[in-house]
Amino acid sequence: MKITEKNGDIFVTPVECFDLDLTLDCGQAFRWKKNEDGSYTGVAKNHPLTLKKEGDTLILKNTDKNIFDTFWKNYFDLDRDYKKICNKLKEDKLLSSTIDEYYGIRILNQDSWEALCSFVISQQNNIKRIKLIIDRLCNAYGEDLGDGLYSFPTAKRLSELSEDDFNALGCGYRSKYLERLSKEVASGEIDLKAIKKLPLDQARKELKSIYGVGEKVANCALLFGMGYYSAFPLDVWMKRVMEYYPDGLPKCFEGYEGIAQQYLFHWARNNL
DNA sequence: GTCCAGGCATGCA
């Protein structure tokens, strides 16, 4: 993987198995917006970015080499060999055809607080409306990064809100969950960094003890915000997919159940 | 108007 800088843009090549549409708009992250030229603009942590792909070259605009090295490279999981993982997953028949059709889904290493908070909002909600609510939340309480971009608000900032404030954003019955979650993370009562160091089962147990966090939301936070690639979130779509696996998950998913899940989730939404 | 969405807490058996 070669990294060069030209006119302030970062060029990374070759980048295999990375389809921007499939990865940035597949329901794991809610803050990437597609531009007219096919590029995407979004924010993670306090870093704005516009991202484009030409062939197997990834082009990052509005950032710098240092932020790429210390942040985006990990965020996009660029050091992981997805090609190899996909080849393994393709030992499963359904995934074989699915990966052929939708090749290029990666797991983004999102911030644990943002992921947990986002997936509390996601429950019993559709992706379009999840994006709408998170957009309002960031615009109202995030840090202004210029160009109409805002960071995801910190737990500390959201801990100042009341249930009514969350209601005003359209969070509905999840408002009470968000109020408590924000206050408990801000106070340190919930320590996401500590949870992230635990083995999967223990980390999941800790997350499920949080008010408003059940099995599904916990698994999403683990997979998308804490680097647990074996977490396997079961939402309404995935429960339909599970009819194809009456004997449980195949052996070839082992270690990367979460990546398999993302392909199956995408397949389900397009085919079931 | 009805139905549904990346579910959860609660009460009850």
Added chain:
DNA sequence: TGCATGCATGGA
């Protein structure tokens, strides 16, 4: 342990 029910709201 498992199952039924209520829950907010915008889009189809």
